[in-house]
Amino acid sequence: MLEQWLNSDAVFLTVALLASTLRMATPLGLAALGAVYSERAGVINLGLEGLMLGGAFFGILGSYLTGNAWLGVLLAALAGGIMALLFALVTLRYKANHVVAGVALNLLGLGFTTVLLVAVWGNRGKSPDVAGIYPIYIPYLSDLPIVGELIFRQSPFFYLLIILMILSWLFFYRTKWGLRLRAIGENPAAVDSLGIPVFTYKYLAVIAGGMLAALGGAYLSLGELSMFARNMVSGRGYIALAANILGNWNPIGVVLASFLFGLANAIEMNLQLYGWPTQFVQMIPYVVTMFVLGGFVRKVQAPKALGQHFDRSNTNM
Amino acid sequence: MEALEALRMNKIVKSFGSLKALDQVDLTVAKGEIHCLLGENGAGKTTLMKILYGIHQQDEGEIYLNAKKVKISSPKEAITQGISMVFQHFMLIPNLSVMENIILGQEETKMGILADKESRNKVANLSEKLGLKVRLDMLVEDIPVGEKQRVEIIKALYRGAEIIILDEPTAVLTPQEVSELFKVLKTLKEDGKTIIIITHKLKETLAVADKVTVLRNGKNQGSITTDKATPEILAQMMVGRNVMLEVVKGKVEKGPVIFETKGLNLKDKLKNINLKIHAGEIVGIAGVEGNGQTELLETLIGLCSPTSGSIIFDQKDITKDSVEERLDQGLGFIPEDRNDRGLVNNFKLWQNAILGYQKRYEKKGLLDFAAITKASETIVKNYQVKVLGIDSKSSSLSGGNAQKLLVGRVFYHNPRVLIIAHPTRGVDVGAIEYLHKEILSMRSQGKAILLVSADLDEIRQLSDRIAVIYEGAITIEGDGGDFTEDELGLYMAGGLRPESKVVKA
């Protein structure tokens, strides 16, 4: 009886649907987490797309050079951090408008990865295949019906996402550094007046955000395809930003939001197979978002000082 | 014998661009002394203290702590030097809890994780010891200003400072809260702490301070010990002329009722509010911040609509009217926080001078700049707004002048009913004298005036009738002369229940 039910098409298809949901959500989730860090520190991060692309590229490069995919992941995070540091310098030190700097970062990301793609492999389209990072089966657990297949046979990046989500939540709501970061996003002058090095926090947060976004990109390249293809992030950066808002700048919220996007995507891809007009089916994820946001998530509250430049001697207090 | 000095600031000079905010200012404060800084708006008090706290760097001059020369280039250094400061504008994070706001920067942790209990005890002890009641788990955005101010003070003391700077801490407090605060300051003084306090209220100064230093236009006007000082002398030193500290209130025949509320209710915020305001009458609403004043004001002006009851203006029911319609009919409103609802900072002065009346300066859909210029200049002239020109940003106005602009804007466009909230908050004596005169002249022109203020002197000096608001209800109402300051304070603290309501004919 149960046996029968477990093997029924319905169950099978649902499991498959949820499995692809998780796969589609993972990169979004990682990048959205990244957004939480930098935006909680008051820095709008429209550059996610570029950061993810950078991560995707250097992940592959690292694996290609060392033959070890995990070193690739490391390099990706490193590269993301460095790109983010540039972004931080331009926005924090040199007071560029965050949005514009983000746009520039995306241009730079696309330009540089392609140039390097050509420089390293003499090919403008894709890198050769490299050692990737493949799903791991967690012993015993992965044999459980349904959940086993669904949750315990995922890419390490998925587990990483869940762990980082929990750690991030602890960080923001249970540690003093998190508390200070949240405060900085709301009112840097107040935090500064308590002798806390506001800019250090901002820099570190933006860099951490860059590294996370890069991991999201690395999942796409190392975790999904074991290769890099030009502009392969194709807009996920912006969706991740939306997820970050939809999740109300809360680590758990944004990951859930990412799962929502993932689910909508998976549904969309399945529905296409029923031969409905593609364009309309492809609208589903976006319509769902609008519905969810317009319908349920009434009060999303951005950090008050988001996008503002802080200058101690020039705040009226 | 001379007490040893805790702080000496020597020939401090500070300019902002072309403007010389501080010019060769000296300040010496003895250990265990409560020292008061006085001065008009824009005199340089805050700037001097911001220099001491490491927010600004002086262009010239030195700072000595305990006779040791120090360089303070950031708040962090100030804190390590044992200085802490309560700013004149709240420096709190609204969506964090009171607790979090207090411990921020000095959190107790166990291996990185916030140790809630430890901090809690520490804070609890502190507020216990000083009798400063705060609700640790409330979000700051949900607590009244008085409590916010207490949080700020606990915040400062939590850092175990030796020198404590308070920039206009009393501006938003009620007499009870003020005297509580002063008790606290005295206890601290007993513990040998040094306190520098900035205020515009001379009585308070004399009540709490040992010594006073006065600034005018960034220059030091000298110091005086409070035993030798009187309000008149201090005012003289500040403004450089004699100031009428007590307004003389002429008799005015009151006309018919032109503004009236009938049984106003707003959820659980306002309970059955009945007010009658006659022409040529000032009705003062006294009350501790957060007892429904804000809601009352917003209901009267039309920013939110009452759950029941009605508002009558000239026999006409305006309960359903929009803000715009009410302004058109001659309702004038001076909001409680000039920077929040009053002015659009970093917009030009003339743009602020017509705000709310822009309709009247429209010619065929276009702004009539000739008229606007004329109006703005008149306002600046008639209401003595100190400013370079009508094209300069309103954010560069000091509080006193900002307030004058606000009042001028409303008065100039001759309203018939005036709703005025905290007209002199954070404003210097000169300006207060002036603003009170203007309000009274409105009265003698037969306007109906509703005055909401936490400043009892103001209420008592200006009002013909006084109503006390407590927990959203008018608990008692009577003629201005009926109440002594202490009675009022008592009622405001909820001392009397609604049923025992005495109304004099």
Next chain:
Amino acid sequence: RVGVVFATGGLGDRSFNDSGYEGVKRAEKELGIAFDYVEPQAVADFESHQRAFAQSNKYDLIICLGFDQADALKKVAKEYPKQKFVLIDSDVDAPNVAAILSKDHEKSFLVGAFAAMLTKDTKNFKQMNSAGKIGIVGGMPIPLIKAFAAGYTAGAKYIDPKIEVYEAYAGGWSDPAKAKEQALIMYSRGADIVFQAAGGSGLGVFKAAKQAKKYAIGVDSNQNYIEPDHILFSAVRRLDNVLYNQIADAMKGQWKPGIYKLGLKEKAVDYDLTKSNLKIPTAMVEKVEELRGKIIAGEIVVPDKLEDVDAFLKNVKR
């Protein structure tokens, strides 16, 4: 000397632009021509690139790749009547333009027929099931790509009307991750063979085939080498040959304007079995060759619109 205006998307798409580039490269090597090229970023850029090439009047031949260059070329060709143009994938009727359309639906028909036979061939191919399902993943749902789907479906159902064909689009030319997921979904629903017509995204389909241990079909150039154990064959289009020949003709002075619809007959499109480790049973190959014959002979007219597929199946005689 030759000027090339590529399609938006640019080089590195692993198909259209790249195979065009190969053709010109070969001409450079074997015919000793020189060439300049440009990769427009937007539809709006075509016209000025075409014109600039023409204006400079350094070029014997200007090659424009991509259906969306037609409008621009209509104007420019008129302005420079002496300049020779080649337009790929769209038709401009002008005395100085050779417009070349390729009948991608014909090659798609053949691989569709193959797929229909192979998907049930469980004894030669361990991974096949008998569900009788195949799929195609396109880049964007535009007519050009839908022609692939039409031919593919027609071919498959011609062999076996009960075959079910999944059709889906990645929604972009540079999103391999999405294309991969889309293919995985098809596999998980019982399809064994997925045909990709998704440019750069298509690479994801091969990854999916590898991961699901299933089969895929390459497109445009011979992509079998990418996953030789999972790519059965590629539905190639010899754009390289087409361009090479155009250049050669121009060199020899034999270049002729006109509108050319090139298909199996002209060997402009084909399927390619080489470089794959998977052996296709000869019987099937013979069957498909027979179909090729019928198409060339005009007995079978392959539909290039999905709407027309049903009608085709009704009327065609097997």
Next chain:
Amino acid sequence: MKIIKKAANLLLRLALALIIAGIILFVSGYSPLKAYKAMIWGAIGNWNGIALSLVQATPLIFTGLAVAFANNCGVFNIGAEGQLYLGAMAAGVIGAYLPPLPHYLHLLLALLGGALFGGLWAAIAAWLKVKANANEVIMTIMLNSIGILFCSYLANYTFKASGPVAQTPEIKSTAVLSRLSTGTQLSSAIFLGLALIVLVWFVLYRTKFGYEIRIVGANPRAAATAGINVAQKITAALFISGTLAGLGGAGQVLGLHGRFIDGFSPGYGFDGIAVAILGGNSPIGVLFSALLFGLMRAGGMVLDRTTNIPVDFVLIIQAVIIVMVAAPELFKALKGGVKDVRTVVKQ
């Protein structure tokens, strides 16, 4: 005088940007000089170059204005791209399907249609913001994708022209925004853009409506207290923003392509964001930054066509220029640096 100073300063920034980008090029083994000769010549070297730059700037004037207008009311409209598409589609359909009409009437209708649909598309976000106080940033991002897909559907099915391309039929000659000079793509759309710059400036700074819009943008609470209907102003601002973007799309269709083409925009709407913010959200500023972007694009096209430098470097160069223009302090710092170097060299 002030204008001249600003211009000089801007030129200096550009020069610096080019120096930095030049270093990148040089390190990558390409000749910066060749690159810049190509870019600058291509962008302003001759009439064709100038025309090309203007052609590239035209849509950005519209989208930049659109974003700037919304920003003035404190609403961040990332949705210009979608609104541009809707406007383009409306103009394309009206231009192609309406029965023969007198020239200017037809053109006018097409433009109005474009404006209207662009506006309505933005109004959806406004409505959701005001009614459900839904965050306009996500809403407009989502509406972008939906709008683009919707137009793609119309171009593929409902209004598809025969042929292998997903596009609407060619518009009738009576709906054409005429080209200004043969041999270039420059159309009178640019005059429409310039006119709108003036109009928007006028509305924002000379009318009560504009005054109220800007008050709402600067301090909504003060605005409400002053009897301004904030919700209504926000809706109006987003609607107008949408109409501007829509007109941009219409301009491309009626002036450049002569029909709606699926995927015709390389992201004019998104660049509009950068254009608006670089321009300080003022109409005049928008004009200049749109021209700057136009020059960059035109220069990039010529660089790609006439040199062997890969087109990807164009992106990098653009990024550097944008940063240099957007980061005041960086410019100061570098100027300082240059001075130091000079002094060092002197000694």
